Amino acid sequence: MNKRKIIASFILSAVCASTVNFASTKTVSAATARLGGQDRYETSTKISQDGWTTSEYVVLASGQGYADALCAAPIASRHSAPILLTPSNNLDQNVKSEITRLKATHVIEIGGTGSISTNVENELKSMGLSVQRLGGADRYETSVKVAKALGTPNKVVVTSGQGYADALSIAPIAAKQGMEILLTSDMGIPDTVKDYIQDNQSSIVDTYVVGGTAVIPDSTISGLSNPIRISGDDRYETNVNVLDHFKASIDMNNVYIARGGGSAGNEFADALSASALAAKNNSSVVLTDDDINTNANTQKFIEDNVDSSANIVAVGGQASVADSVLEHMELTVIVKSANNRLQAIADSTSDSNEKDAVEQIIDNLNNSISNKLDNADEVLSDFQSNMEKTQQILQKLSDAERTNLQNKINADTTLMQYLDQLNQIAKEYFPTDTE
Structure with a gap:
């Protein structure tokens, strides 16, 4: 699988046991803009x-x-x-x-x-x-x-x-x-x-x-x-x-x-x-x-x-505030917002296995923004590692538990919007497919 596809699929696989197709949604994440001149x-x-x-x-x-x-x-x-x-x-x-x-x-x-x-x-x-x-x-x-x-x-x-x-x-x-x-x-x-x-x-x-x-x-x-x-x-x-x-x-x-x-x-x-x-x-x-x-x-x-509703505005050109800094702030806010929704799911369940799985997924999403966005190899390695950990977590669940968790996540439309936005941003890390 090429780098772009690996990273783009990570966010989805991080919370779902099977492939989920998201429809385009209205952005609910932090919006970024730039006020800068020559x-x-x-x-x-x-x-x-x-x-x-x-x-x-x-x-x-x-x-x-x-x-x-x-x-x-x-x-x-x-x-x-x-x-x-x-x-x-x-x-x-x-x-x-x-x-x-x-x-x-x-x-x-x-x-x-x-x-x-x-x-x-x-x-x-x-x-x-x-x-x-x-x-x-x-x-x-x-x-x-x-x-x-x-x-x-x-x-x-x-x-x-x-x-x-x-x-x-x-x-x-x-x-x-x-x-x-x-x-x-x-x-x-x-x-x-x-x-x-x-x-x-x-x-x-x-x-x-x-x-x-x-x-x-x-x-x-x-x-x-x-x-x-x-x-x-x-x-x-x-x-x-x-x-x-x-x-x-x-x-x-x-x-x-x-x-x-x-x-x-x-x-x-x-x-x-x-x-x-x-x-x-x-x-x-x-x-x-x-x-x-x-x-x-x-x-x-x-x-x-x-x-998640905030406007994050870079002041000045790239030499003042690099896009990577702005993107990292945006990702930080979105991941926090998604994790808050996931934590609510964890807090609402009485199933200890399901609760443990969601909390480990939260940790993995936090790790997904731990590296510099402009270091492609580190970002790729981090995403791959967390994708593997997430799959291991999900495999510990029974089929019924896994289905139940996926249904809870799918039912939270706000969370789904955050995940969709994360997936779209992940695709933008690598503008071209690289083998």
């Missing part, structure tokens, strides 16, 4: 087009450096505006066209002239736009300028200004909940930020400190109002812990997947643009890298919290 600037316009028909305000941030841009999401949310990116010295033409499409009349620039030059500002003004700059002498003062523009604080975020991942993990949540994002350094809270906090001490109830002690030492946060630290061993675990902390208030029906790091230093751009859209939809931005398998915490969060 570069970070066009990607920001694609995100804007997905979320906004018109917008009076546009927030403009640098696509070349994250320093001033990290605090942009809350002010964008305040004005129900998208975040568009631009090079420092000239207004990107895709962005210019998007501002026109939105029929915007006001632009808020984040950062000083080192982030967005006067050339860009003058071009915006020549378009008849009202331009407001929120920028300070450095990234820390810029975060204070943005915070002051948001009004009296109630809850604030303090996070590192020396890296972008932690700030972007909290950005959509801070934006949705109206929390200012204040930047600090590993040397201590800068005076401008400290003064702002002290001036507003009476109104600040909670301070969310995002990041570990390596970037924000305990000694620097002792004077903050009710400091609540959220951190992890790396940026991905911190991202998951942030989402887990606030998940009761997050709508997981839309999940935006963005690159969380890289060697170029500009990988912040897509997650920054997505933060405004995620806030608008009360959703989350999940950070990932080239291989979700290396981020066990991310995969578990997706498995535990993303339902």
